[in-house]
Amino acid sequence: MSTATYTVKGMTCGHCVSSVKEEVSEVAGVTNVEVDLATGLLTVDSDAPVDPAKIVAAVEEAGYEVANS
Numbered sequence: 866m867s868t869a870t871y872t873v874k875g876m877t878c879g880h881c882v883s884s885v886k887e888e889v890s891e892v893a894g895v896t897n898v899e900v901d902l903a904t905g906l907l908t909v910d911s912d913a914p915v916d917p918a919k920i921v922a923a924v925e926e927a928g929y930e931v932a933n934s
Contacts (some may be wrong), residue, residue, distance in 0.1 A: 866896075867928070871907040872923055872932040873900070881929065888927040892919050914915045 873885055882900045887908060889898045897910035909920055921931045 867911050869911075869915070869917065869920070871917075871920060871924070873895045873907050873929050874904055874932050875929045876900070876905060878902070881927075884926055884927040885929060888923040889920060892923050897932070907931075923926050 876882060878900065882902050885900050885907060886898045888905065889895060892909075892915060894911045894913055894915050895909055896897065896912060899908040900906070901908075907920075907924070909915065922929050
């Protein structure tokens with residue numbers, strides 16, 4: 866099991882959270898996605914490490930941006 870966290874910028878409502886969760890959930894290998902609207906924290910669980918670029922691309926597909934860490 867692998868867990869990675871990201872900070873998403875631009876989310877303002879529950880619909881934003883749903884959009885991010887939906888897109889990130891479709892990334893191959895992802896088993897669970899949690900999004901905290903208040904902090905912008907995106908937590909991604911997977912069976913094995915997932916390429917961060919795929920997570921960033923999924924967030925961007927939802928219309929948001931991952932903050933540089």
